[in-house]
Amino acid sequence: MRFRAGKRRSLWLLAWAVAAFAPWGLCQVTAAPDLPVIHVDNGPNSQAAQSAHYVVLVSLDGFRWDYARRLNAIHLLALGKQGVWAPEGMLPSFPSLTFPNHFSIVTGLYPEHHGLVANSFYDPATKARYAINDPAAVTDGAWYSGTPLWSLAESQGMRTACFFWPGSEAKIAGFRPTYYLHFDNKVDDNARIRQVLAWLNLPPAERPHFITLYYSEPDHEGHEYGPEATETKAAVAKVDKLVGKLKEGLEATGLPIDLVVVSDHGMAKVQGGWITLDQFADLTGFETSGSLLYPKADEDAARVYDQLKKVSSQFVVYRRKDSPVELHYRDNPRVGDPVVIATGPFIIRAHGPPEGKVESAPPVGMHGYDPRAMPEMKASFFAAGPDILPGRTVRPFENVNLYPWLAHLLGLNAPKSDGSLNILAGTLRDGGGDAGN
Numbered sequence: 269m270r271f272r273a274g275k276r277r278s279l280w281l282l283a284w285a286v287a288a289f290a291p292w293g294l295c296q297v298t299a300a301p302d303l304p305v306i307h308v309d310n311g312p313n314s315q316a317a318q319s320a321h322y323v324v325l326v327s328l329d330g331f332r333w334d335y336a337r338r339l340n341a342i343h344l345l346a347l348g349k350q351g352v353w354a355p356e357g358m359l360p361s362f363p364s365l366t367f368p369n370h371f372s373i374v375t376g377l378y379p380e381h382h383g384l385v386a387n388s389f390y391d392p393a394t395k396a397r398y399a400i401n402d403p404a405a406v407t408d409g410a411w412y413s414g415t416p417l418w419s420l421a422e423s424q425g426m427r428t429a430c431f432f433w434p435g436s437e438a439k440i441a442g443f444r445p446t447y448y449l450h451f452d453n454k455v456d457d458n459a460r461i462r463q464v465l466a467w468l469n470l471p472p473a474e475r476p477h478f479i480t481l482y483y484s485e486p487d488h489e490g491h492e493y494g495p496e497a498t499e500t501k502a503a504v505a506k507v508d509k510l511v512g513k514l515k516e517g518l519e520a521t522g523l524p525i526d527l528v529v530v531s532d533h534g535m536a537k538v539q540g541g542w543i544t545l546d547q548f549a550d551l552t553g554f555e556t557s558g559s560l561l562y563p564k565a566d567e568d569a570a571r572v573y574d575q576l577k578k579v580s581s582q583f584v585v586y587r588r589k590d591s592p593v594e595l596h597y598r599d600n601p602r603v604g605d606p607v608v609i610a611t612g613p614f615i616i617r618a619h620g621p622p623e624g625k626v627e628s629a630p631p632v633g634m635h636g637y638d639p640r641a642m643p644e645m646k647a648s649f650f651a652a653g654p655d656i657l658p659g660r661t662v663r664p665f666e667n668v669n670l671y672p673w674l675a676h677l678l679g680l681n682a683p684k685s686d687g688s689l690n691i692l693a694g695t696l697r698d699g700g701g702d703a704g705n
């Protein structure tokens with residue numbers, strides 16, 4: 269989960285790039301003929317769905333909560349002024365990593381409940397591994413719990429589209445998005461916007477009402493150069509400009525669209541070199557993934573807990589059942605036992621590289637840490653549209669609360685989740701209506 273940045277990112281890109289087309293009778297649509305959009309026939313929009321409003325949900329990976337104001341991201345700040353934003357940031361779920369948080373945003377569940385407890389992890393029950401560089405895992409719905417917004421909408425007669433989003437390539441809760449693509453980060457930034465606009469130009473029966481759009485910047489620059497670097501600043505300016513362009517295109521459609529721009533997590537400058545847990549404890553017999561530890565038996569977990577608990581001020585260690593309640597990181601065996609939590613921007617791993625392999629330098633920037641202990645982990649939130657009150661700000665809130673709010677914007681009945689509509693109800697023109705989600 270805290271791999272070297274370049275490796276980690278390229279693995280994810282590779283994972284999504286090489287994922288093969290699925291065999292279940294899918295065909296290509298021609299809205300933007302240069303893009304391999306997959307079309308799943310979920311039927312036309314219901315009459316009720318056709319009169320619902322639209323939500324375009326954009327993710328800017330690693331866009332730290334303070335980038336917009338500090339680096340004067342004019343389009344994002346204008347969006348927030350026109351509607352709502354979180355000037356002190358939004359709280360990612362723990363761990364503040366890409367896949368767990370993208371999936372928390374669209375399910376309203378903490379990682380311990382939706383099952384993606386890290387970017388890569390082991391499942392002691394099935395003895396299988398999930399990894400973002402494994403197309404078979406990424407596209408296998410069995411790994412994912414909860415009902416992502418696209419599946420929720422599809423189940424209620426509303427069509428959806430995902431221009432990339434973790435989880436969108438798998439069949440989850442019985443559905444796939446009507447339109448989606450396998451991840452390929454080489455796809456041109458502007459082509460992504462053209463496709464979103466092309467979807468909104470489809471006839472009403474085929475037009476998706478919930479659309480996701482993903483950009484991998486400025487996360488990459490944050491890892492490689494650090495959150496304060498000029499390269500990161502340039503990436504912020506670039507994605508801000510894309511948001512401006514998208515907004516202009518959305519306005520030109522004349523449709524009632526709520527535009528919501530979020531990020532998954534922030535970024536911190538790394539301190540020091542690798543911290544390798546097997547230098548402090550005997551991990552013989554353990555399965556490991558990054559800093560996650562999976563014992564064969566409870567006595568092994570107890571032994572390693574004892575060996576690790578007092579050896580460093582750079583991490584704390586808990587038996588899984590005793591890990592801090594506010595982290596919501598104890599209800600799933602996929603998090604391992606014991607659980608090791610960094611106390612600062614440190615890079616922790618179970619093992620060093622295999623013998624004969626050269627040690628790599630740690631990244632300049634990293635995330636994954638507890639956002640309550642490290643404010644640099646906080647994410648961004650901006651939104652405006654016909655259902656959102658103008659000129660509002662919100663205090664930092666947990667990202668699981670986006671789910672009932674987004675469902676409400678779309679007029680969907682949301683199932684119970686870890687989020688509550690009450691948290692963001694004050695931003696809605698209808699005050700949240702009678703929905704008690």
Ligand SMILES: [Zn+2]
Pocket residue numbers: 330366487488491635
């Ligand atoms: Zn990252």
